[in-house]
Every structure is written in structure tokens, then in C-alpha cells.
Amino acid sequence: MFSEAELLAVFRALSNPTRRQMLVWLKDPMGFPGQEPGDVEIGVCVTDIQQRVGLGQSTTSQYLAMLRQVGLVVATRRGKWTYYRRDEANIARLLETLRDVF
Template structure:
């Protein structure tokens, strides 16, 4: 069950349309141009997310950090690159909390 503080973090992260869009796009990592099947389990490179969003590198990174801190995505470093994927287990836990609370 998510605490009230965790729920506030999630609601803040989801209050921005660009962050919500990132989360939706990460649902289908193979929809990103150049995505390799062997990388699906670690996620999508931040550079590919940035390119698709059309935002600057720092803004994209800040948005992804906020989603990570809210427990909605997981970051994995591979060399100098960071990959992001949805945290499906935590998202399921969030939805269960929302059903119980509301």
C-alpha cells in the first residue's frame, strides 16, 4: 500500500502532460525508433526518449527522475547511458492502493 507521501509524489509526477506521455510511451518500448529487442528488459535510452519528446536533455532527465522518485519507472545504467522502463509491479501496487483508498 502506498503511503500518503508516496501518493503525493505520484500525483505530482503525473500532473505534467509530458511526464504522463513518457509513461505511456514506455509501455511499448519497441515503439521507439532504433530500439533493440535485447534492450527491452532494461528499458529505453534517455536519448531516445528525449528525441521523441522534443525536449532538452536536462528537462527530459528531470522529468524521468521525478517519475523514478515516484516509483513509476526504474533507471538502469549501461556504460555512459541510462535506460528507463516502467516499474509495472509498483504501478500495480499503486492502482491497488487507489482502489482501496477511493
């Protein structure tokens, strides 16, 4: 169960429509151009997310870092590239907490 402080941090992260959209897009990693079926396990490269969202690299990375800090995405480093995928187990735990609280 998420604590009250954790819920507040999640709500803060999700208050931004672009961060919410990134989370929705990551639900379908194969929807990103150039994704290979084997890529799904590690996620989507931050460069591909950046191109889709149309923001600068720094802003995109900050948005993804915030989603990672609250446990909604997982980052995997491969060489100089960082890949992001949804943390489905933690998202399920969040939804369970919301059902219990509300």
C-alpha cells in the same frame, strides 16, 4: 500500499502531461526507433526518449528522475547511457492502493 505522502508525490509527478506521456510511451518500448527486442529488459535510452518528447536533455532527465523517485520507472546505467523502463510491479501496487482508497 502507498502512504498518503507517496500518493501525493505520485500525483505531483503525474500532474505534468509530458511526464504522463513518457510513462505511456514506455509501455511500448519497441515503439521507439532503433529498439532491439533484447533492449526491452533494460528499457529505452534517455536519448531516444528525449528525441521523441522534443525537450532538452536536462529537462528530459529531470522529468524521468521525478518518475523514478516516485517509483513509476526504473533506471539502468550502461556505460555512459541511462535506460528507463516502467516499474510494472510498483504501478500495479499504486493501482491497488487507488482501488482501496477510492
